[in-house]
Amino acid sequence: MRTENRLGRAQKQAEDLRLQLARAEEERDRAQQVADLAARQISQLEEELRGLRPGTEPGFHVPSGAEVAVPGPAGTTTDDDALDQVDAALQKARDVLDREHEAVREAAEDVGWWDGENAEHQGGVVPGQVVRDEPTTRDDAPGLFETTPNNPPTSAATPGAGAELVVRGASDFMRFVGAATRRISRGIDLDEIVLGLCRASVPTFSDAILVYLRDPLPVGDERPVAPFVLRLRRADRLRLDEVEGEERTLVPDSDPLAAELCAVRSGGALAEVLRGVRPVFGDSAAARAALLELLGPEYVLPSPRRAILAPLRGRRRVIGTAVFLRRPERSGFGPNDLLGANQLATQTALGIDKAVLYGREASIADELQRRMLPASLPQLTGARLVSRYLPAAETARVGGDWYDAIPLPGHRVALVVGDVMGHSMASAAIMGQLRMAAQTLAGLDLPADEVLRRLDQQAQALGHDRLATCTYVVYDPVSHRITIANAGHPPPILLHLGGRAEVLRVPSGTPIGVGGVEFEAVELDAPPSSTLLLYTDGLVESRLRDVWTGIEQLRERLATTAQLTGRDQPPPLEALCDHVLDMLGPGDRDDDIALLAARFDGIAPNNVAYWFLEPEDAAPERARRLARRALVRWELEEISDSVELLISEVVTNAVRYAERPVTLRLLKTDVLRCEVGDDSPQLPRRRWARDTDESGRGLAVVEALSSRWGAVPTYGGKAVWFEVDLASP
Template sequence: MAKHLGGGDGIREQKPGMRERAALPHRPQHPDPSRPSARTPPPAPPGDGPDLAEPLTDRLRYLDAATRRIARGMTLDETLWELCRAAVPAFADRVFIHLYAPLPVGDENAPGPGVLRLHCTDRSRRREPGATAAEPPPADPRDLPAAESLRPAPGSPLAELLRDGRPALGDTPDVASAAAELLGTADTPPPPAPGPRLILAPLHGRTHALGSVLLTREPDREEFTADDLLVASQLATHTALGLEKAMLYEREAAVADTLQRTMLPPSLPEPPGVRLASRYLPSSRTARVGGDWYDAIPLPGNRVALVIGDVMGHSMTSAAIMGQLRTSVQTLAGLDLPPSEVLHHLDDQAGRLGSDHTATCLYALYDPVLQRLLVSNAGHLPPVLLRPDGGVEVLHAPPGAPIGVGGGGFESVETHAPAGATLLMYTDGLVESRDSDVVTGMELLCDRLRTAALGSAPLSLEDLCDEALGTLGPGERDDDIALLAARFEGLLPETVAYWYMAPRPQTAGQARRLTRRTLAEWGLDSLVETTELLVSEVVANAVRFATRPITLRLIHTDVLRCEVGDDSTVVPRMRQARLSDEGGRGLFLVDQLARRWGATRVSTGKVVWFEQPLPRTSGDR
């Protein structure tokens, strides 16, 4: 039996005279003139590189073409299918591939007790002379038949051959027994009789065994020779390396996809006065990880901050920087700063990250009470506003320098956002491609939105996002796409009550009277007693620290929300009051009686708020 030779070095280490025998096909001494040579398979289909099925006058030429074909596979199924195409019919008539389940990946995942599963079997047969096309392969390699799993017994001939790692001819009892054990799992015609028409080649990666490949020839074809073991060894080695590459690629892609998804909001909030929808599509040309992101951040007063950004590049580093910038934006938005100030501080923060990456960012602040929109832009594409009458307007906020450049100079632009209007924020992957520039892409986007708005029935927000993505056209995407859509509904003036009150001891009583009167007008008499108590406690606490007039706002939406603002930056904290304490129980009552409450620092001081559920009506269940 020939010595196992792996890679190109194995061929160079052959003994004198071996090169010539390995380079030429083995020919019978007395060929049968009535039929073509069994060692001369028909030509392979054109268009697949070197002709693998031409007469094997040079094994090196065949191996070069076969290994390049195997290396083309990017996934596990593609790699196995390319092995089948390279081996059949040029080298064998049938290929059976068994892989461990699960497959070991890396040193941290060593294989456990071996469980082999028939992963792939090529049922194609070599063509007869004069044929013009081979049997077409399945449309998807995963359509190849499967079989029950097999667990080789420790010390069995099959286990020993897999552990040894060298290909072997089926002309010995041990190899024949191992092949019969493998073929017994497949729903196939009876295997050929044990002998030199069978080669069993273990698939060994860099550190672990991955499975085996079984190559067989039909009786009308020449038997395998010792020289053929060299070919089988190379096929198995390159297949095993290709499988490891495919597994590592799939694992890295899964990690990248998980990283990208966890850095995006798992769900969008549902603030009163606005409806939100989003889309994220990774580039089909990258490892499914990039720097595009979007966010929607609820703020005091039922306002909401809408953010979209794009870190330059497609890599793990871009995704990591995106995560840091997104966290910074959330923190800055919580300070209730104007959009231009948010971008200014974000630019400062990006400069301290110590990275050469830059990013674009668009920050919009929507107030449903005033129905106004403030927009500030840091080198990003302008948003599109779809008005209730079907008009489409590109909101041109002065584009400042991208985040990380350090130019600053961001400005905020205010525009009216009436009820029924829709704002569309997006990254450049939506409107730019190799076949279309940004200007053309934006014109196409506006045309599609205008056409959709003039339809017979108004589109839902989800359908509108689908219409916007329709501007891509067929083909692969060159860049990631992030899309955030906001449909403004606003709050009716009669659902909001707002007062300024001087910070004096009598203010708490005044706040109770205003609250009682307003709730009676709204028909919320059942909430009067509790709300009066909570408003009195929060206003009394604000009076202690305020130096300027405090604000009281009641908002009646799907909940009753109360907001008390003052100019002090001291945020109250709930504490456990002792029995001897005269105070310190106000926030404890708020925590016990309100459904939710919180305190937020804003640019003018702080806002303490709480929410109560509305009473059930007769129609509620």
């Protein structure tokens, strides 16, 4: 069922993505049509201008804004004013066209689109714009400037045309470099930055690119390890389908002939090029030797001026290199292309440095988060626990959400979920301090409201702005009851066996850290096979919904999930948590999420025996007699002698210091547990008795005959307990 739900979500997302891509493609085509129309109108207006100006001949191009001497009587300026207005209108039209072209171009680059017919051009693709800034010699048209297919080529020797073509080509190239650097700088991790370089370069700047990075990459001020090894990180190339007329497609795969690893030899050709830092053409002897060393001896190098080797230098050292390649049928690289490659390599190297540092900080943050949260949940008698934690996003991995489960005397357990305000290392540190404080207070077996009150004092001691919300729950499997105290946290949800999910009515309370407030605890039933869900507000609150809407959706989600397993069978805890997290949409991850689910199995009443004993000399003998009856009822006569001796020793110590009645409780689960409670706060400690001592051997006997034993403080005194394994008496 879980796989089908995820498959359905993936199919829906894919369909939405296809619709968005189709809509964006329509908008791009519409913008291209507007640009074509504007280019044709400009051409028509220029022809009309040449016809209106006296002294112009067909084929003579007058640059916009140029002054032309018009013969005629002095003082006739009406026509000149009109022509100047036309010139101004033409210039405004060109400016609008350039802005339209830049917007279309950046949008196309952002979504990875490109027109295959114009992939060979270095500049823009809007009809009517020149796309190179220097003459390109061809066999059929020597000395011509390249233009787009819808515009006839213009001779470089045409009077007045060359200067405008060079200026427009340089401007177009600068727009490409600006868009490419913006795309590279948007990346935050290593793969995003390298992908940005590849997508920005292919096919606009080159037909293929290979990016090699140092392995391993040095971080910050770390000294790089020897030897100097480069590993192929990514390679993209433009593949032209064999079917004539098909568009070119961008293929993110490696050239099979390019080497995956390259050990840079000290003093070799590649080391010299990398030491020089600046990009070089692949036509010189040193550059070709460096390319063969990098790509491998079997790699077929392209013809001259169709390869650029650009070292990637970070803030302190060379961390890799990029190789830009063009096919033979495409024009070679020019001097401006070398400058553009240098700009792309510099931006990429600085971004990689940033990404490596960010990766180290993220790993530290992840380790801090793991250390702050429990490594595993305790195995309890009468309850089962499952937890989940999700960070808010890649950019905010460390948060203040936490959860915990703390075993208490008598098979009870304290369940804690809290949320420190903020997403930072400071929030995580405060969360860790509050979690440790909660564990310490729970170990004192304080009432739930008292635990929150003391947590509030601890938060105030950390600072005036240290606020947090928290829910503290104590479950008793013997009485099948839960005690809840809340401090401004979303209320828990209890899922009953029949599938009914209810939001528990608990006092909302005030966040801890405010100070000067009282907390209230409520006691509720926890039926067997019921499930309690504790969570933080990141699960139910986002920019798209308020917290109470999210709580209602969560309640409905739990009820729907419970119906899948029937009314007599509770849903598995692991699957339940997964279904709960599946309710999160793309816009619902504004905050980190902590989730703790507890299944209450309880302990059957017939497996519990409980008595009160007066603190008198006859109490140990009475305790032995009561315990013997219980063991007979449970058919555990074989361990009766050892258990009676242990109970006698523990009860004797309790009666010696107690002023109020002593409690004796036996619990039969997979082990036999005995608990003796009294009102004395002093915990017993084992002593090493000498041969002449008349006392001090009771705890030694308990340690020798029991499987485990211990003593814990309680709110009214202490409790001493021991356990005996039933399998091996």
